[in-house]
Amino acid sequence: MSLVDLEISRRTFFTAGAATMAAAGLLPRAAHAATDGTPWYRQGAIETTFGVCDMCPWRCGIVVSSVNGEVRKIDGNPADPKSRGMLCARGQGGVSFMNDPDRLQAPMMRSGKRGEGSFEEVSWEQALDFIADKLLEIKERSGPEALAIFGHTSGEYWFTDHFSQAWGTPNAAKPSSSLCLSPREEAAQLTLGMGVGGHEPVDWDGLRCLTLIGSHIGEDTRNTVMQDFADMWGDGGKVIVVDPRFSSVATKADHWLPIKPGTDTALLLAWLNVLVTEELYDADYVRGWTTGFDRLAAHVADKSPAWAASITDLSEGQIIETARVMAERKPQSVIMPGRHVTWYGNDTQRLRATYLVNALLGAYGRRGGMYFNKAPYLEEYPHPPYAVAGSAGGCSAGAAETSDELPLGPSGKARADGARETFLRGATALQELIDPMITGDPYRIEGLIVYGTNLLNSVPNKPRTREALAALDLVVAIDVLPQEHVAWADVVLPESTYLERYDTLWSVSHKTPYIAMREPAVAPMYQTRPAWWMARELGLRVGLDAYFGWETIEEYLDRELRSVGSSLDEMRANDGIIIQNGKPYLEDYDGASPFHTPSEKIELFSQQLADAGFDPIPEYESTPEPPRGFYRLLYGRHPVHTFAKTQNTPALNERYPTNEVWINAQAAASEGIRDGQEVWLENQDGARSGPIAVKATERIRSDAVFMPHGFGQNAPGLTRAHGKGASDTELQTDYALDPISGGAGMRINFVKIVTEV
Amino acid sequence: MAQAFVLDLGRCIGCEACALACKTGNELPTGVSYIELIEQVRGSFPDLEGGFDNHRCLHCQDAACVAVCPTGALYKEDGLTRLNTPACSGCEYCVTSCPYDVPRMVDGASTKCDGCKATTDAGGGPWCVSTCPSKALEYGERSEMLRTARTRAEALRAHYPNAQVYGETQAGGLGVILVLPDDPEVLGLPRDPDPPTVANVWQGVVQPVSIGLIGATAVAAGVAGVIARRNHMAELRDIEEAEQLVGDGDSSEEA
Missing domain, CATH: 3.40.228.10 (Dimethylsulfoxide Reductase, domain 2)
Known part of the structure; x- marks a missing residue:
C-alpha cells in the first residue's frame, strides 16, 4: 500500500496533531528531508486534491498532496483507469515544474522588437483590453478568419476549441494533429470509419x-x-x-x-x-x-x-x-x-x-x-451555436473525430491551410497556416494566439516560422514558461499550472468511458491565471458573453456534471472519477x-x-536516401521528458540535462569520432545545432542518427535548458506534406557530423 | 521481521519513474539520488541483448558498509540498511567497502537508499515500489519476497531462458532480491561478493585510513561495537567501553 492509498482511505491518519505522531511512537528522520529532517508528510495535515496530470498529453488521474498550503507530492490516483495509482517520472516531476523559478509570473507587453524578448509588466486589465481591441480591429478589417489560434496542453480546449469556434475562425490548429496523429486518424477514418482516439484501443x-x-x-x-x-x-x-x-x-x-x-x-x-x-x-x-x-x-x-x-x-x-x-x-x-x-x-x-x-x-x-472505445456521456454547458464548426482535431477528449465537411467561417472563408487543394482531408494542418501569415495566400492570417504549443520547438522549418511571427499584426502567447516563441509575442499571458487551477472535465474515450476532474491543489502562484479565466475575460471583451454564461468555474463544472447526475462534491467523494459502461467488442453491437x-x-x-485519385490499397513509395556523408535524422523521447516542455524542470533537468546523438559505433569510428565527443550537426540546408555529445553505440543502424527531442533550446529565460544539447527542430528545415492527411513528415532531413565550428 | 524488496530487472524498462518517485517522495536535494538507471546492452549490431540496471543499495544482510562505519550512521534494522545522515562523519569507508559500488558522498556525507524508513514507519510503501509502472518492484516480508522472486524468475524464462534469482545468499542475503534475466557475471554482478568480515574490512579499509585519526585499535573496536550496537555514536567515542564490546562478536542483527 502506498502512502497515497492511505491518504485516500484514511484521510485523518496524517493529521498534524502531536497526538497522532505520539501514537505512532516516533518522529522519523528522513535521510534528506526538510531542514529539520522531518519528512513533508509529518509537517502538517495532508490535504489531498484530485487532478489530471499535464506533464504529458496522456493525462493520468492524480492525487495531489499538499501540506500547509504547499504542494509536496503527486501520486497516481488509484481510482483512475489510466494511472491506477502509479505515475511516470515526468508526472512525479510536476511539483518541480510548478516551482520552476523561471516561470512567467505576470502579464507583459512587448517593449522592444519582436523576437528580442524585451517586455514590461502590465496589469491583466491592460493586457486583455489591448488584445480585445486588436482582435476586434482584425475582425472588422478582415473577418474573424484572419485570426489563427494554436493550442496544445490540457487547457487547449478553452482557446483552440471553445473560443475559436465562438469567435468564428476555422484556423484553429493543434500540433497534436498534423505534427503528430493526423495520418493515423485519417487512415482509421478511411479504413474503419472511426478515429483511433487519444488512448490507443x-x-x-x-x-x-x-x-x-x-x-x-x-x-x-x-x-x-x-x-x-x-x-x-x-x-x-x-x-x-x-x-x-x-x-x-x-x-x-x-x-x-x-x-x-x-x-x-x-x-x-x-x-x-x-x-x-x-x-x-x-x-x-x-x-x-x-x-x-x-x-x-x-x-x-x-x-x-x-x-x-x-x-x-x-x-x-x-x-x-x-x-x-x-x-x-x-x-x-x-x-x-x-x-x-x-x-x-x-x-x-x-x-x-x-x-x-x-x-x-x-x-x-x-x-x-x-477494442472500440467510446466517449463518456456528458453535456456541455449550454451556449449558443458556434459561429464555425471545429476542425482542430488533436488528442484530447474523445476520439479525434474529423468531419468530411470543411468548416466555413462567418465571412465565408474556409481554412487557410490548403485543405482539399494540397491535401485531402483531416484536421487543420498547423504548419500549413504559417505560409498564409507571410504570403497572404489564400488570405492573410493577421493575428495569432498561441496557447502552449512551443511553436519554435515543434513546427518544422523554423526560419519560416520566425518570418511569420515577424509579419503578424498581433501575437499573443499564453504559457507557463518563457519558451522561445514567447519572445515574439506582443502580449504574454502567464498561465497557472495544472496544479493551481480548475479545468474542463476530462472526458476520456476509453474501453470504460470515464470523466476525471481537475481541481486546484493550491491557489495560482504569482499573477498567473487559468486558461478558462483568460478565455472568458477575452470573450466578455469581444462580445462573446453568451458563450461564457457562467459566473464561476465551479458553477460551470457542476452544471456539466448534473447531466450525469453528479456534482463536484460528489466527484470528490468518489475519488474524482466517474466511470461509465463501454461497448468494446463486436458482440456489444x-x-x-x-x-x-x-x-x-x-x-x-x-x-x-x-x-480522390489516391492508391486504394497502399503502395510502397521510396523516400530519398541520405546523401553521401549524411545520416537520416531520427528523433524521439527520453523517459523523463515530454516534448520540449520539461527540459527546464529542475528535478527532471537534473536527471537528464542535455541530449546526446546516437551514432552507430562503427560509423563513428570510421569518421574518427569517439564516444562522448562534442560535435555539431549540420543538415542538408546548412542549418546547424549543437554542441552535442556523441553516443557511439551498437544500438542504431549506420545510416541514421538519433537524438531525444526537445533540447538545444534558444530561450534565454529557460536558465537550465538554454543551450543544452542540440535541437532536432532546428535541423528540420524541410518536411514532406502527407497529401492525404496534411501531416508534416519530418524524417526526411539529413545531417552530417561537424567536429569543428 | 526482516523486510525486503524484489527488483525484477527482466521487467524493468528503464522508465526512471522509481528514481523520480524516490527523489520527490523523499524530497532529496539537488545532487542526491538513490537510484540510477544504467543502460546495459551487449553485443554488436544487430545481435544485441540487454536492458537496464537499476543501480541502488541492495541492503546486504552482512553489510560491509555497516561493518566499517565508525559512527553508527549506517545500521541494520528490519533487514534493511538504514542511514542516519547527521551521524555520518564523512570517512567514506562505506564508499570503498561496498561490493556493489553504491554509497556516494554528497556534501561530505554518505548518501544511499535507506529503504524509505520514514515512509514505511508511517504506514506507506517505499516510493519506488508504489509508482513502478512496470511492476518490477515489490516490498514485503523477506521470506515472502524470496518466494515472489522465484515465481517471477520462472515467469521470466518465457523470454529469458537463463532467468534467475540473485541475492538469496550473497552478502548474507540481500534485502533487494534481484530477478535477473541472465547470469550475474553477464550483468556485471559478482556471483559471490567478497565476504565483508571484520578482519578483511579492517585490514583493507579501516586500518590504512584510520591510523592517525583516532587510533587503529580504537576503530577496530568501534567497528565491531557498532555492528552490535547500532546508532550509539556518542558511546562510540568512549574507547574503553567500545573495546569491551569487541568480544561480543555478534556481526549481524538480522541474521
Missing part, C-alpha cells in the same frame, strides 16, 4: 502478440501503456519490434527487426502477402467484416518477402517468421497504432497498411485484439456494424481514396 488483457513499428514504450513513458505492456509481456506475450534502433522496448522484443528507415510499408505489404498466400488470415472475420479482400490479395501477390527484404534490409526469413508469429496468435495479435506518425509524407498509406494487417488478423472488436465507413465494413480497398 489495444485490448491488452488477453493480447498475445504485440507488434510495434517505431513505437518506443519505456522511452515514451505513457504510464498505462508501460503497465499494460509489462503485464502482457510478463505473461509470456510475444513482442515484435520494428525499429532502426535497439530501443528500450526492443530490449524486451522476441523479434527485433532493424529496418531501413522509410521502408515500413514494404514490410507491411510483405506481411500481408504472407498472411494471404499462406492463408493465415482470419477467413471468417474477413468475410464478415471487410470489403475488398480479393483486390487486396491480388495487390499483394507480388509483394513477396523476398521483394521486401531487398527494400527493408531485413531477411526474407525474418519477414516470414514474424508474420507467422503474429498469425499464430490471432486475433489476440495487433500492430499497435503508433503516436507521432508524421514521418515521410506518405504516412496515411503506411498506417492504412498496418490496419489492413490488423484486419486480416481479425483484431478489431475482438477480445485481446483492438448486436449484429449492427460499428464500422462507419460507406460500406459499413473495414475497407481493405478504399473507394474513397480511389475516387
Whole structure:
C-alpha cells in the first residue's frame, strides 16, 4: 500500500496533531528531508486534491498532496483507469515544474522588437483590453478568419476549441494533429470509419502478440501503456519490434527487426502477402467484416518477402517468421497504432497498411485484439451555436473525430491551410497556416494566439516560422514558461499550472468511458491565471458573453456534471472519477456494424481514396536516401521528458540535462569520432545545432542518427535548458506534406557530423 | 521481521519513474539520488541483448558498509540498511567497502537508499515500489519476497531462458532480491561478493585510513561495537567501553 492509498482511505491518519505522531511512537528522520529532517508528510495535515496530470498529453488521474498550503507530492490516483495509482517520472516531476523559478509570473507587453524578448509588466486589465481591441480591429478589417489560434496542453480546449469556434475562425490548429496523429486518424477514418482516439484501443488483457513499428514504450513513458505492456509481456506475450534502433522496448522484443528507415510499408505489404498466400488470415472475420479482400490479395501477390527484404534490409526469413508469429496468435495479435506518425509524407498509406494487417488478423472488436472505445456521456454547458464548426482535431477528449465537411467561417472563408487543394482531408494542418501569415495566400492570417504549443520547438522549418511571427499584426502567447516563441509575442499571458487551477472535465474515450476532474491543489502562484479565466475575460471583451454564461468555474463544472447526475462534491467523494459502461467488442453491437465507413465494413480497398485519385490499397513509395556523408535524422523521447516542455524542470533537468546523438559505433569510428565527443550537426540546408555529445553505440543502424527531442533550446529565460544539447527542430528545415492527411513528415532531413565550428 | 524488496530487472524498462518517485517522495536535494538507471546492452549490431540496471543499495544482510562505519550512521534494522545522515562523519569507508559500488558522498556525507524508513514507519510503501509502472518492484516480508522472486524468475524464462534469482545468499542475503534475466557475471554482478568480515574490512579499509585519526585499535573496536550496537555514536567515542564490546562478536542483527 502506498502512502497515497492511505491518504485516500484514511484521510485523518496524517493529521498534524502531536497526538497522532505520539501514537505512532516516533518522529522519523528522513535521510534528506526538510531542514529539520522531518519528512513533508509529518509537517502538517495532508490535504489531498484530485487532478489530471499535464506533464504529458496522456493525462493520468492524480492525487495531489499538499501540506500547509504547499504542494509536496503527486501520486497516481488509484481510482483512475489510466494511472491506477502509479505515475511516470515526468508526472512525479510536476511539483518541480510548478516551482520552476523561471516561470512567467505576470502579464507583459512587448517593449522592444519582436523576437528580442524585451517586455514590461502590465496589469491583466491592460493586457486583455489591448488584445480585445486588436482582435476586434482584425475582425472588422478582415473577418474573424484572419485570426489563427494554436493550442496544445490540457487547457487547449478553452482557446483552440471553445473560443475559436465562438469567435468564428476555422484556423484553429493543434500540433497534436498534423505534427503528430493526423495520418493515423485519417487512415482509421478511411479504413474503419472511426478515429483511433487519444488512448490507443489495444485490448491488452488477453493480447498475445504485440507488434510495434517505431513505437518506443519505456522511452515514451505513457504510464498505462508501460503497465499494460509489462503485464502482457510478463505473461509470456510475444513482442515484435520494428525499429532502426535497439530501443528500450526492443530490449524486451522476441523479434527485433532493424529496418531501413522509410521502408515500413514494404514490410507491411510483405506481411500481408504472407498472411494471404499462406492463408493465415482470419477467413471468417474477413468475410464478415471487410470489403475488398480479393483486390487486396491480388495487390499483394507480388509483394513477396523476398521483394521486401531487398527494400527493408531485413531477411526474407525474418519477414516470414514474424508474420507467422503474429498469425499464430490471432486475433489476440495487433500492430499497435503508433503516436507521432508524421514521418515521410506518405504516412496515411503506411498506417492504412498496418490496419489492413490488423484486419486480416481479425483484431478489431475482438477480445485481446483492438477494442472500440467510446466517449463518456456528458453535456456541455449550454451556449449558443458556434459561429464555425471545429476542425482542430488533436488528442484530447474523445476520439479525434474529423468531419468530411470543411468548416466555413462567418465571412465565408474556409481554412487557410490548403485543405482539399494540397491535401485531402483531416484536421487543420498547423504548419500549413504559417505560409498564409507571410504570403497572404489564400488570405492573410493577421493575428495569432498561441496557447502552449512551443511553436519554435515543434513546427518544422523554423526560419519560416520566425518570418511569420515577424509579419503578424498581433501575437499573443499564453504559457507557463518563457519558451522561445514567447519572445515574439506582443502580449504574454502567464498561465497557472495544472496544479493551481480548475479545468474542463476530462472526458476520456476509453474501453470504460470515464470523466476525471481537475481541481486546484493550491491557489495560482504569482499573477498567473487559468486558461478558462483568460478565455472568458477575452470573450466578455469581444462580445462573446453568451458563450461564457457562467459566473464561476465551479458553477460551470457542476452544471456539466448534473447531466450525469453528479456534482463536484460528489466527484470528490468518489475519488474524482466517474466511470461509465463501454461497448468494446463486436458482440456489444448486436449484429449492427460499428464500422462507419460507406460500406459499413473495414475497407481493405478504399473507394474513397480511389475516387480522390489516391492508391486504394497502399503502395510502397521510396523516400530519398541520405546523401553521401549524411545520416537520416531520427528523433524521439527520453523517459523523463515530454516534448520540449520539461527540459527546464529542475528535478527532471537534473536527471537528464542535455541530449546526446546516437551514432552507430562503427560509423563513428570510421569518421574518427569517439564516444562522448562534442560535435555539431549540420543538415542538408546548412542549418546547424549543437554542441552535442556523441553516443557511439551498437544500438542504431549506420545510416541514421538519433537524438531525444526537445533540447538545444534558444530561450534565454529557460536558465537550465538554454543551450543544452542540440535541437532536432532546428535541423528540420524541410518536411514532406502527407497529401492525404496534411501531416508534416519530418524524417526526411539529413545531417552530417561537424567536429569543428 | 526482516523486510525486503524484489527488483525484477527482466521487467524493468528503464522508465526512471522509481528514481523520480524516490527523489520527490523523499524530497532529496539537488545532487542526491538513490537510484540510477544504467543502460546495459551487449553485443554488436544487430545481435544485441540487454536492458537496464537499476543501480541502488541492495541492503546486504552482512553489510560491509555497516561493518566499517565508525559512527553508527549506517545500521541494520528490519533487514534493511538504514542511514542516519547527521551521524555520518564523512570517512567514506562505506564508499570503498561496498561490493556493489553504491554509497556516494554528497556534501561530505554518505548518501544511499535507506529503504524509505520514514515512509514505511508511517504506514506507506517505499516510493519506488508504489509508482513502478512496470511492476518490477515489490516490498514485503523477506521470506515472502524470496518466494515472489522465484515465481517471477520462472515467469521470466518465457523470454529469458537463463532467468534467475540473485541475492538469496550473497552478502548474507540481500534485502533487494534481484530477478535477473541472465547470469550475474553477464550483468556485471559478482556471483559471490567478497565476504565483508571484520578482519578483511579492517585490514583493507579501516586500518590504512584510520591510523592517525583516532587510533587503529580504537576503530577496530568501534567497528565491531557498532555492528552490535547500532546508532550509539556518542558511546562510540568512549574507547574503553567500545573495546569491551569487541568480544561480543555478534556481526549481524538480522541474521
